[in-house]
Amino acid sequence: xxxxxxxxxxxxxxxxxxxxxxxxxxxxxxxxxxxxxxxxxxxxxxxxxxxxxxxxxxxxxxxxxxxxxxxxxxxxxxxxxxxxxxxxxxxxxxxxxxxxxxxxxxxxxxxxxxxxxxxxxxxxxxxxxxxxxxxxxxxxxxx
Amino acid sequence: xxxxxxxxxxxxxxxxxxxxxxxxxxxxxxxxxxxxxxxxxxxxxxxxxxxxxxxxxxxxxxxxxxxxxxxxxxxxxxxxxxxxxxxxxxxxxxxxxxxxxxxxxxxxxxxxxxxxxxxxxxxxxxxxxxxxxxxxxxxxxxxxxxxx
Numbered sequence: 001x002x003x004x005x006x007x008x009x010x011x012x013x014x015x016x017x018x019x020x021x022x023x024x025x026x027x028x029x030x031x032x033x034x035x036x037x038x039x040x041x042x043x044x045x046x047x048x049x050x051x052x053x054x055x056x057x058x059x060x061x062x063x064x065x066x067x068x069x070x071x072x073x074x075x076x077x078x079x080x081x082x083x084x085x086x087x088x089x090x091x092x093x094x095x096x097x098x099x100x101x102x103x104x105x106x107x108x109x110x111x112x113x114x115x116x117x118x119x120x121x122x123x124x125x126x127x128x129x130x131x132x133x134x135x136x137x138x139x140x141x142x143x
Numbered sequence: 144x145x146x147x148x149x150x151x152x153x154x155x156x157x158x159x160x161x162x163x164x165x166x167x168x169x170x171x172x173x174x175x176x177x178x179x180x181x182x183x184x185x186x187x188x189x190x191x192x193x194x195x196x197x198x199x200x201x202x203x204x205x206x207x208x209x210x211x212x213x214x215x216x217x218x219x220x221x222x223x224x225x226x227x228x229x230x231x232x233x234x235x236x237x238x239x240x241x242x243x244x245x246x247x248x249x250x251x252x253x254x255x256x257x258x259x260x261x262x263x264x265x266x267x268x269x270x271x272x273x274x275x276x277x278x279x280x281x282x283x284x285x286x287x288x289x290x291x
């Protein structure tokens with residue numbers, strides 16, 4: 001793995017980042033539940049999830065947000081270069097026991113500021129035809 | 144409305160310091176699939192100019208949710224936690240959260256408003272070291288679904 005941070009001279013508005021599909025299983029949600037301490041049962045107990053009107057277990061919004069940003073961190077070459085990150089949670093990611101769920105993350109450079117050395121990247125996260133993150137924007141400091 | 148509107152502008156006392164540990168960073172990074180060695184390898188992190196391993200960008204939620212919890216459990220606020228949905232989240236990092244940090248957070252209720260029978264509450268948590276160095280501002284919007 002390279003330690004080189006992406007140079008601002010190599011970044012252009014409209015540039016697409018390498019896309020990634022995140023496969024989410026129940027085991028991933030249990031692991032995130034433990035790591036994040038967000039133990040809400042809608043994220044791991046399908047009986048409970050159904051009892052509150054959900055179709056099945058749903059992923060933590062913060063799991064999707066936290067996983068999606070790897071596309072940006074890996075592209076810039078240092079996770080510490082991600083200085084802003086925001087999103088709306090527009091649709092839940094439903095995670096059935098048998099097959100789990102796939103979230104496809106794409107990202108594109110929206111702005112480059114040579115004065116501050118920063119770039120703004122917009123992420124799109126799709127689960128099937130559902131856009132699960134809305135207005136997902138990350139700001140990175142380039143090399 | 145399901146939430147006490149007079150809470151806008153309210154600030155809570157700082158939470159007890161959160162000690163950021165290397166193993167918690169490793170555990171969180173693994174849980175979100177963050178494979179950058181800066182989360183797990185001290186030598187690599189130092190080579191990049193950090194004091195120790197650093198946390199992934201959304202790790203701050205661990206501390207921010209402790210701040211939010213003060214509002215959620217406040218009986219005067221009137222929030223029914225079983226009706227809470229996380230609607231928006233934003234992080235502004237002043238510097239990466241680093242192993243060895245002792246972080247305190249101060250919660251402010253930025254707004255309480257009603258939208259279509261639901262209450263929307265936006266809070267911000269100012270996270271800083273116990274020495275007073277700003278680390279992160281975490282802003283979250285919660286929707287509290289209205290009753291039937």
